[in-house]
Every structure is written in structure tokens, then in C-alpha cells.
């Protein structure tokens with residue numbers, strides 16, 4: 001098979017479709033070449049070669065080198081220079097490129113082909129001695145670091161010493177003579193560090209560089225990145241060898257990166273940054289702060305945009321932007337270099353973006369006629385929606401904070417959301433603190449791939465350096481973390497574990513708030529308000545609603561949650577857990593009274609107190625859900641959650657109930673269960689103490705009747721939890737109908753209601769045909785169903801389930817993604833059997849899986865009619881349901 005693919009002069013061997021073979025970079029360089037865009041010529045060594053290389057124990061396969069040499073010949077022909085030539089040398093960039101982008105993970109070597117002789121030739125042929133020697137020292141530095149493994153600092157020390165010696169503030173101030181001296185010192189240092197001379201043979205350099213790119217596929221950073229992002233180990237990387245173009249040739253040159261649309265807001269505006277007289281890595285590395293691409297992007301007058309500085313190049317870039325967007329039908333992230341006023345494209349790829357931007361861009365592209373609604377929906381990863389729902393800063397509280405002088409400084413708003421946390425300065429510390437349950441903000445000069453785990457652990461990330469495309473910005477955006485970069489006024493002092501802005505000092509452990517939408521950094525905590533959702537989001541959701549079959553309800557136990565769910569588009573309540581209504585300070589004593597009651601009379605006394613509370617709860621929820629079904633589950637309290645535990649609680653309960661502590665303890669002991677999850681839970685409570693469920697049914701129906709009188713359209717559904725047997729269900733159904741009939745007589749109002757059952761126990765799934773005689777609907781409680789099918793305690797599994805996933809015994813946590821094979825089969829059986837008795841029986845899922853996109857896809861396939869997740873996952877479920885249909 002062909003191992004080396006050529007591109008140049010308007011023709012390429014490869015295409016954008018060949019990402020697996022050529023890597024993302026190589027495939028898109030080929031595509032841009034074929035589109036007639038100005039791409040310097042080059043070759044791509046395939047990912048297959050990388051695999052062979054490792055199979056052969058890090059050896060080049062036979063014949064590879066000859067193919068590379070052939071490719072180099074073609075590059076030479078196009079450029080009209082020779083690799084290794086002393087007078088007018090061809091130089092190349094060697095760049096990695098995996099099938100999926102791995103930002104900052106793999107290595108790039110620029111200016112390869114330079115040596116002690118050709119540097120003179122380069123100086124002469126370009127008439128630019130400083131440029132030639134700067135290029136050479138950059139090359140030694142990159143090659144020495146990436147290929148020869150010499151720490152970056154060794155080079156920095158020499159460079160800094162030189163700057164100090166000649167009184168230069170920045171690299172820009174160094175002269176050709178300075179660089180000559182730096183090169184000399186670099187080479188001496190390389191010899192000292194490695195015992196080898198810096199390689200002078202360009203072909204040797206090329207061979208070493210290609211190897212280094214392959215080897216870097218397996219460096220620990222890359223492995224870690226693949227782990228976190230679930231990128232297969234066996235993809236391998238391609239290697240691109242591309243003719244150099246120079247952005248560091250002087251003031252008519254430069255280099256930049258841009259997004260074809262704003263990656264933060266999604267606004268249809270060209271957005272990017274560039275540096276004059278610089279080489280590619282300078283922009284990304286965050287060493288110098290770049291200038292804006294467009295005039296209107298400027299935030300202060302001292303900036304000079306590319307549009308002003310290079311108007312012709314800017315026009316050309318805009319033309320290319322248009323071609324790329326029409327061609328790829330998506331927002332692109334591009335790299336370009338200007339060499340003596342001429343523009344070259346070095347890369348294009350699908351641009352990373354915030355969730356907000358993703359939605360806006362997808363919706364805009366539909367309106368621009370570039371993609372279909374279905375495509376737009378498929379492009380949004382449902383989990384991204386979490387980011388749209390991020391809290392934003394409370395403006396009032398912010399004003400107060402500013403008045404109190406708590407605004408510390410400002411950086412670039414790299415990724416939205418407002419978060420507070422304790423300041424830490426290292427990734428490891430972020431992880432440690434997070435494990436202790438602390439919220440942290442990771443503060444760094446700039447981040448690197450070594451910081452990834454810390455970025456994951458942190459609530460937000462703040463860096464002193466770098467632009468909107470720096471490592472921190474790109475990675476945080478991808479993770480959906482709040483992030484501020486380039487807060488230039490900040491001095492980070494790792495030694496003293498503090499950062500300073502003027503005379504403000506913020507120490508490790510101090511709390512700060514960062515606003516990733518404005519770039520503002522505050523002392524202390526600032527209130528946040530829930531996200532508000534854009535018009536485009538609503539539009540996308542409307543399309544999703546048109547497409548999906550699955551209905552989406554919400555799990556809500558309070559009027560507030562119900563309202564939130566309704567605002568997010570829920571079509572009813574799928575589960576109202578009545579025991580959660582008792583989780584508050586006023587009610588716990590009454591509930592305890594009910595639980596600890598020795599006699600029916602005692603219990604009824606407590607229930608009398610609870611009835612009006614429950615009635616008003618239900619009424620409030622019915623009001624909010626006017627016109628929509630509300631599925632209320634009768635009490636399912638794992639008893640241990642409600643019993644007093646501490647000495648203090650015993651004393652308090654004793655006092656409240658007018659009993660002695662001993663008596664309370666004794667009663668609690670009697671009620672103690674070895675295995676509460678399988679104990680007196682759910683409908684068993686209704687069988688053992690009918691008066692409890694009777695009270696609840698009465699509260700529900702009374703509330704419904706009151707609402708009906710007030711003109712509210714109520715659709716109550718009464719659901720029995722943890723049913724295992726048809727006679728158990730029949731008995732409780734009879735009770736419900738009796739109590740409802742009583743209330744109808746008492747109130748003179750009638751309200752239609754339904755009675756259904758949860759399917760949470762495998763036995764219930766197996767006898768679903770019998771259950772469907774009394775149950776008008778099934779709601780699958782997949783939390784318990786998973787627990788009971790696996791025999792895996794949902795409260796304890798967390799401690800060891802990770803081991804199962806690690807060892808590959810389980811593909812994922814079955815409490816997160818539904819186990820299609822086992823639990824899924826039970827659901828299928830239950831649907832089938834239920835339909836035999838009651839054709840078209842209503843079915844829903846109210847376990848956690850109802851908000852999980854992967855599980856939703858499965859539910860769609862097996863004919864579930866609705867899912868019911870927690871409020872913030874309602875939009876996720878709506879989108880996932882549409883995707884499941886497409």
C-alpha cells in the first residue's frame with residue numbers, strides 16, 4: 001500500500017475523507033490543496049506506517065525511506081529549492097496529525113534542514129541574516145527538546161542570559177549577532193547534555209524527526225489525553241512534512257490562527273489573532289500576546305488588527321473563509337502564515353466551540369441553507385447542553401462586589417459560566433482538594449497538557465498568559481469548564497503559592513469567583529443565577545420536538561422543580577417522589593412520629609397533621625402543571641433515611657413526641673432493618689399500614705378536586721412503587737378507588753385519574769401481563785430495576801463498580817447507562833406482556849437513565865413512550881430523543 005501521500009501545486013493524492021489514514025491535518029491539507037487554496041507543498045506519511053513502526057519495534061518498514069525521498073523530490077520541484085542545499089535550502093516543518101485532533105499533545109518541528117552551512121545560505125538568499133539565525137536557533141531549540149529530549153529550560157536559560165547581557169526586553173530586540181552566539185551556546189549545551197553533536201545532515205534530521213513524531217504517540221501526556229477523551233490507542237498518528245513558509249521574515253510577515261465564526265458566541269463573524277514577525281508556535285504558546293484579526297475585534301486602541309496592518313491579506317483570508325465554510329459546511333479553525341505579504345494556509349479543521357456557539361452555528365447554518373435541521377440536531381452533543389445551563393453571575397451581587405472593591409482584574413473570557421472556589425496553583429493540588437470535596441479554581445501562568453487532570457478537577461481555570469486559542473482556552477472550552485486566560489496583570493508566584501495584581505495578594509486557599517463570560521475575576525464568592533437560554537436554543541429544541549416520538553416528562557417533587565421542568569419543555573411529571581416532600585425540617589418530626597408510632601391511633605394522629613401539608617403540596621404542583629399529567633408515587637421511604645440516628649436526634653425526637661429517649665431507641669431498634677433497600681419499602685408500607693397510603697390518596701384527590709373547582713385542568717396519576725405481585729397491586733388499587741370515590745362524594749366533584757405501577761423488581765417485569773389488568777400504565781424505575789437485576793446495591797456499588805469498568809467486565813456503570821442485555825431485556829418483556837393484556841399500555845422510564853442520551857436511544861428502539869429525567873436534563877432528553885429518531 002501507498003505509504004506517503006503528496007500534496008502541492010493544486011493537486012493532492014489524498015482527500016478530507018481519508019482522516020483515518022492521513023490524520024486530520026494531512027487529510028485537510030490535501031483537501032485545501034485540491035480546493036486550489038494556497039497550501040505549501042508537502043507529504044503525509046500514513047497512520048498505517050505508525051502502526052507498522054510500532055509493530056516492528058520502532059523501526060521504519062522496508063521501502064518507507066525511499067518513498068519519503070521520492071516525496072521530498074516532488075516538494076523540491078514545486079518549491080524550486082533543494083533540501084540540504086547550501087545556497088538556497090528547502091526547509092520543512094515536521095508535524096504530527098492523528099485522526100482526531102489532540103491539541104498540544106503531539107510535537108512540531110519547524111525549520112528542519114538547517115545546519116551550520118545552510119544557515120549562511122538562507123541568510124544570503126533572503127538577504128536577512130537575523131531571520132536566518134533566529135530560524136536556526138528556533139530549530140535547534142525545538143529539535144533539541146522534542147527529538148533529543150533536552151528540557152526546554154536549558155534553552156530558555158541561555159536565551160534569557162543573552163537578553164540580560166545585551167539588555168534586550170524581548171526576543172524581537174535580539175540581533176543576528178546575538179542569535180549567532182545563542183546558536184553556538186545551544187550547540188555546546190546539546191553536546192554537554194547528550195554527548196552528541198547536533199546533527200548536521202538534513203536527512204538524518206528528517207529521519208530523527210519522523211521517528212520522534214511516531215514516538216510521541218506513546219508519550220505519557222498523549223496516552224493520558226486519549227484515556228480522558230476515550231480515543232482508541234491503535235489509531236496512530238500520521239506525519240506531515242511540509243515546505244516551510246516563514247512568518248518571521250520581518251514586518252511584512254506574520255502568523256495567526258482564526259475561527260471562521262466566533263467560537264465563544266457562535267456569532268457569524270471572522271474571529272482570530274495573529275502576531276507580526278513570528279513563527280506558528282509563538283501564537284499558541286502564549287509567550288507574546290497576539291493582536292486581533294479584525295478591526296472591530298479590538299478591545300483597545302493600542303492594538304493593531306490584521307485587517308488594518310495587512311488589508312490585502314485580510315481580504316484574501318475572508319475569501320478563503322467563505323470557501324472553507326461552504327465546502328466543509330461547518331465552522332473551521334484555521335492556521336495561516338504570511339511570508340513577505342503572501343498568505344499560506346497551514347491547517348484547517350472543524351473548530352472547537354462552546355455549547356452556546358455550537359447551537360447558534362448549527363441553527364444559523366440551517367438558515368443559511370448549508371445543512372438540514374436533522375444535521376443540526378445531530379451535531380449537538382446532548383451533554384453540551386449542560387454548559388448552556390451554566391449559572392451566570394448575578395449582576396446585583398456583582399455591583400455590590402465591585403463597590404466593595406472586590407474586582408481584582410480582568411482577563412480574556414475563554415469559556416462561559418461563573419464559578420467560585422479556592423485558589424490552587426497545581427493540577428495535583430486541584431485533584432487532592434476536589435477529592436476532599438472542595439471547589440477549586442486552578443490558577444496557572446499558562447496550562448499545558450500536564451495540567452489536564454487538574455483542569456478536570458477544578459471548577460474553573462484562570463491563566464495569566466495566552467490568547468483565546470491557547471491551550472487553556474481550547475481545552476477548557478472542550479471540557480465545558482469556565483475559563484479565563486491572558487489575565488496579563490496577574491503575576492503568578494508558584495514558590496510563594498500566591499498571585500498578585502499590583503499590591504493585591506491572593507493566597508492559596510482564598511476564595512475567588514471567575515466569570516468566564518466577561519473575563520472578570522473577583523475576591524470571594526458572588527451569587528449566580530441559573531442560565532438563560534438563547535433564541536437559537538429554543539429554535540433547535542423546537543425542531544427536536546417536531547422530530548421526536550418519545551415524550552419527555554420531568555421528575556419533580558416540588559412546585560419549583562415542576563416549574564423549572566415545565567420551562568425546559570417537560571410534558572408532564574413522570575415521577576413525584578412523595579417521600580422527598582418530607583425531607584425538610586418542619587416535617588421530619590411529624591414523619592418520625594408516623595414511623596415510630598406504636599399503634600394505629602398514634603399513627604393516625606400524625607397522619608392527620610400530614611394530610612393538609614400533602615394536600616397543599618399537591619395542589620401547588622397541579623397548579624404549575626395545569627393541563628399536563630402529574631404522576632404521583634405513593635410513599636417509598638427506605639426507613640433508615642428517616643429514623644433518628646444521632647444522640648441529639650434521639651433526644652429531640654423524644655421531646656417532640658413526649659416519650660423517653662429509651663422508648664424511642666427501643667422503637668427504632670424494632671424498626672431497624674438489616675437490608676433496608678429490600679425491607680419495608682414501597683407498596684409494602686401500603687400493605688402493612690394502609691392508613692398511610694390512604695392519607696396520601698386522599699390528599700391527592702382532595703387537591704385535585706379543589707383545583708378542578710378553581711378551573712385548573714388536573715390529570716392526576718397515582719403510582720404504586722416496588723410492586724412485586726398482582727394481588728398486592730389489586731389490593732392497593734381497590735383502596736385507591738375506594739378513597740377516591742369517598743372524596744368525590746364529599747366534595748361533589750369528580751376528577752378522572754389513572755392508577756399505575758412502577759416496574760422495579762424483576763418479578764414485576766415477568767408478570768407484567770398480570771399487572772396490566774389493574775395498572776393503566778407502567779413506569780420503569782430503572783434505578784431499582786438495575787439494582788435488583790444485578791443484585792447490586794445502588795448505594796454501595798460506587799465503591800467497587802469502577803474496578804469492573806477498569807477490568808472491562810462492565811462497559812460502563814449500569815446505573816448511568818442502561819444495561820441493554822439484562823435490564824433492557826426485562827423492560828422489553830414487560831412491554832410485550834403488558835400490551836397483551838392492555839393493548840397500547842402507556843410506558844415510561846423514570847429512573848436516572850431517562851436523562852442519559854445513550855439509554856434514551858435504547859428506549860426509543862424498544863418502544864417506550866416517555867422518559868422522565870430531573871429538570872436540568874429535560875432539554876438533554878428532548879434533544880437525545882430527536883437524535884434517537886433520526
Ligand code: PEP
Pocket residue numbers: 575577636760780781782783784785846847848
Ligand atoms: C427507580 O427506582 O428507578 C425510581 C425512579 O425510584 P427511586 O429512585 O425513588 O427508588
Ligand code: MG
Pocket residue numbers: 721760781783784
Ligand atoms: Mg425505585
